[in-house]
Amino acid sequence: MRTIVVVAAVLGGGLVASSAGAAEGRLKEILDRGVVRVGVQGAFKPWSFPAPDGTLQGIEVELAKSVADTLGVKLEPVIITSANRIQYLQQGKIDLILGGMYDASDRRKIIGMIEPAYWSSGPTLLAKKGAIKDWKDIANKPVCGKQGNYYNKQVQTELHANLIAFAGNTEGKEGLRAGKCVAWLYDDVSIMADLALPEWEGYEMPVPVLYNNPWAAAVPLDERDKAWGAFMAGMAYRWQADGKLIELGKKWGVTMSDWFAQQHQKLHWDTSYLK
Helix, strand or coil, rough: HHHHHHHHHCCCCCCCCCCHHHHCCHHHHHHHCCEEEEEECCEEECEEEEEECCCECHHHHHHHHHHHHHHHEEEEEEECCCCHHHHHCCCCCCCCEEECCEEECCHHCCECCCCCCCCCEEEEEEEEECCCCCHHCCCEEEEEEECCCCHHHHHHHHEEEEEEECCHHHHHHHHHHHCCCCCCHHHHHHHHHHHHHHHCEECCCCCCCCEEEEEEEEEEEHHHHHHHHHHHHHHHHHHHHCCCHHHHHHHCCCCCCCHHHHHHHHCCCHHHHHC
């Protein structure tokens, strides 16, 4: 019966099992095991990082907990890296990835990317407070960046910035401190992490994110269109529809891009027809 409850509860009745035994594959394994193993980054504040007592906390940990609570099982967070997360999922060491992973066409061939995406990131600027007020302010000015970033050429072409590309993040940000450029161009999630540190007091992220890249949860490829994938798609939809992601962003002090409001508006529960 628990299978009926959890799947129907998430999908609003769109997928209803005929009996408790109808659960198959990974979803049945999780329910039988009584534990869902979720891969999280583990050292990336505020998405997943150690609490003072050694347990993991953060946005992705709270999302993982909501999965476990809806299933009625325990959560086992498993720390993953960008190098091993896909292998862990394919090898059955974890049931789900919630670890800042871009939804990319090449990854869709080997793992089951869940729609809708639960987060997104993209390039923005780190600059001294008051120095930059609009993306147009970097036109014909030196901007520090990192070699190889896919958006470098777009920023140069569309915003007419004079990009100074460094091999590493440290060198690029030190270039900003040294006055070699008016801003550091990089991913907003990394800049937000920098701004939480005392050493970046007096700096800000003054402009909205460009070129959003969606972050998706992922299940094993052969589970994507089965009960486990359908269940997770329902969870991801609910996170967007009920505003949970926006609430988590506020709780953890994250500057939310316009993408979240757009997704919430697109997917929110419409109860107007009930009136």
